[in-house]
Amino acid sequence: MTHKVAYFCAEFGIDEALPIYSGGLGVLAGDHIKAANDLDLPLIGVGIFYSRGYFQQRIREDGVQEHMHPALDTSKLPIELVTGLDGLPLIIEVPIAGRRVCLKAWRTDVGKIPVYLLNSDVEPNSEYDRRLTDTLYASDPDIRISQEMILGIGGVRLLNALGIVPDVWHMNEGHSAFLTLERIRGYSAEGVPFDTALEAVRACTIFTTHTPVPAGHDTFPIAMMDRFFGDYYWQLGADREKILALGRIGDRFNMTRLAVSASSKVNGVSKLHAEVTKGLFHQWMPHIPQADIAVDAVTNGIHIGTWLSSGMKELFDRHLRSDWDTNTSEPGTWAPVRDIPEEQVWNTHLQAKESMLQELGLPSNLKNMLTIGFARRFATYKRALLAFQDLDRLDKIVNDPHQPVCFVFSGKAHPADGPGQSLIRSIVEIAKQERFRNRIFVVENYDIGRAKKLVQGVDVWLNTPEKPMEASGTSGQKAAVNGVINLSVRDGWWDEGYNGRNGWAIDGAQSGDSEERFRSDSSTLYRLLEKEIVPLFYRRDDRAVPAGWVGRMKESICSLAPVYNTHRMVSEYWNRLYVPIMERGQRFTAAGLEIAGKVAAYKAFIRNHWQQVTVQDLQMSSFQATKIGLTKTLIQAKVHLGPIWVKDVCVEAVGSDGKGGIRKVELAKKKELDKGLYVYEGELLESIDALWKSTANVRVTPISRDFSHDFEMELAAWG
Structure with missing residues (x-):
């Protein structure tokens, strides 16, 4: 197979047997690869093989999280060493801080899709360098930047060594963004000028960002960049400042900024996340309105074949069309779920629940008790303690003699995340209180295997992030396809997925500070449990089946799957x-x-003369245009372009639409007053509101049919 798309990611959660992932990003990458295999699309994965994986978690009696990093036994993993034509291990080198680090590569196949995993545990390396790829997301910044050089620079060199020339380079999060510098270096070695090389690289690169939190984007001090790239800059065919400018934000080098600078397309992982990302990028380019910043949205999904319980699969095999599992994106595929007898749906769910209780060592009497699952990375913005705001009220909910409720928590906090680890301690301490014994459980060492059991076996999936800090989230999607009902803040994917009938929404307070929003959302959570969720679960018909609950399970599957x-x-x-x-x-x-060179030259010309572009005047006049009372507004401006050609710019009147967005009116050149000075005019044949008129300004932007979007140059001149 010719590999057309190279998919780079710092972690791949393909299976619990290969523990080189920490959480959502890696699991999504694994599911992405599996779906590409199902659809017979030509992808190739590039990542890192972590010799000790992500840490194994043990939670002590006092709630303290312990971290263990046992070495992985490669002989027992579904991987094989990549060899060269001579049959020996293929070795590549990456320059890191003035030294050469040797790398080997392992390969794992997901059906027809190969995933290559780089590793520095190679004999020629120093002991320090051999340990660079030991653990995932090391807190030491020197190791962190080294890993990202290994992934980005090493990944490109590995593909070159294998003779693989991708048509598309997909950076899944910014950890791999150094690949863009290595690809520029490759062109430079062939004598291609830096700006032309950058355009060639940008043309076939896309970047998916997953992090709406500014602190979640990797950054490195400029001095550190100099230390690690000092003997690398000159190989790119440009001076240090020009290279650093691709990622510089203040006095730090930002990996997300580099990825944006060197990509044609950028996307977020939900519609809401795309808007949040535009707001983040707007801080970098304040002269471009947030609504105009080019960020697409491709909302995350899950690989149904991986996350569906065996019982549910058998149920679907009996009642859905024979090819349902290869047509999962068609709503009609799932419509027959509504006709499956309630008893069959319910009994299948109870089987999954019983399997979960056995596998996770939970009491068997929970089978008939409303069980709520909360499992994910323990980070403060995910607000794991939202259910514990009022312990007395929670006590009444979980210990109702006729309608008891229990909670199951699971997840890891990064070894360097003290606040995240304190969340685990708090939950363990609460669970040990007499009134919450056998009502609150903590399952340690969360991984893909435990995640499968939880999303298949609990009754409700709880997600409580502080809106809008959840980029997408996919655990609730895994739960939904199994008939587990979501109870979530309307953030990430749930903001799109919730329809009022397929789960419950905590709308997420938008006013007040974090503590006030926490209290408000907690109160909403309690109210939903007391008034809607618990009563519906325990409302049984004469068959002892909660028909209303099963109806919501079916709606969840049919609308979300x-x-x-x-x-x-x-x-x-x-x-x-x-x-x-x-x-x-x-x-x-x-x-x-040829085109890359022309675009590079065009951009250089525009930048060299852009300071001459000015808007000198703006006038608006309104008058009645027709007998039926329509109003025509004439907009006129004088624009000085200097030596820039009129067809190389777009001139618009831009104002607020009153809904958080903008409304634009394109202006056309009417006449030339002097060399490089023009009159532009446009009109609106409708009444314009006072807000638009009071906020309207004239904007000039450079355009080209060869740009991937109108603001590729990140330039705009305003009146």
Whole structure:
């Protein structure tokens, strides 16, 4: 197979047997690869093989999280060493802080999709360098930047050594963004000027960002960049400042900024996350309105075949069309779920619940008790303690003699995240209180295997992030396809998925400080449990089946499964991003990079003369235009372009639409007053409101049919 799309990610959660993932990002990457295999799409994965994986978690009696990093036995893992034509291990080198670090590569196959995993435990290396790829997300910044150089620079060199030339380079989060510098270096070695190389690289690169929290984006001090890249800068064909400018934010080098600077397409992982990301990027380019910042949205999904319980699969096999598992994105595939007898749906769920209780060592009497699951990384913004705001009220809910409730918590906190670890201690302490014994449980060492049991076996899936800090989230999607009902803050994917009938929403208070929003959301959570969720669960018909509850389970499956799956997600990536970027990359690199060179030269000309672009005047006049009372507003401005051609700019009147967005009116050149000075005019044949008129300004932006979007140069001149 010709590998057309190279998919780089710092972690891959393919299976619990290969523990080189920490959480959602890696599991999503694994599901992405599996869906590409299902759809027979030509992807190749590139990551890191962590010799000791992510840490194994033990929770002590006092709630303290202990971290263990046992070495992985490669002989027992589904991987094989990559060898060269001579049959010996293939070794590549990466320059790190003035020294050469040797890397070997392991390969694991997901069906027809190969995933290559780099590792520095190679004999020629020093002991320190051999340990660089031991653990995932090391807190030591020197190791962190080294790992990202190994992933980005090493990943490109590995593909080169294997003779693989991707048409699309997909950076899944910013950890791999150094790959763009290595690809520029490759062009530079062939004599290609830096700016042309950058355009060629940008043309076939996309970037998916997953982090709405500014602190979640990797940054390194400029001095550290100099130390690690000092003997690398000169190989790129540009001076140090020009290279650092690709990622510089203040006095630090930002990996997300680098990824944006060197990509044609950027996407968030939910519609809401795309808007939050625009707000984050707006801080970097304040002269461009947030609404105009080019961030697409491809909402995450899950690989249904991985996360569906065996019982549910058998149920679907009996009642859905025979090819349902290859047509998961079609709503009609799931419609027959509504006709499955309630007893069958309920009994299948109880079987999954019983399996979960046995596997996780939980009491068997929970089978008939409303069980709520909360399992994810323990980070403060996920607000694991939302259910514990009022312990007396919680006591009444969980210990109702006729309608008892229990909670199951699981998850890891990063070894360097003290506040996250304190959340675990707090929950353990509460669980040890006499009134919460056998009502609150903590399952240690959360991984894919335990996650499967939880999303298949609990009755309700709880998610309580502080809105809008959850980029997407996918655990609730895994629960939904198993008939587990979501109870979640309307953040990430749930903001799109909730329809009022397929679960419950904590709307998420938007006013007040964090503590006030915490109290408000906690109160909403209690109210939903008391008034809606608990009564519905325990309302049984004469068959001892909670028919109303099962109805909501069916609605959840039918409305969510066809949308929030990776077959839909990867198809969307393919059609909206991969194929257009393939075509763009081929066009830019054809004929000796002719288009890339022309675009580089064009941009250089625009930048060199942009300071001469000014808007000198803006006038608006309104008058009645027709007998039926329509109002025509004439907008006129004088614009000085200097030597820049009129067809190389777009001139618009831009104002607020009153809904948080903008409304634009394009202006056309009417006449030239002097050399480089023009009159532009436009009109609106409708009444304009006072807000638009009071906020309207004229904006000039450089344009080209070769740009991936209108603001590729991140330039705008305002009146």
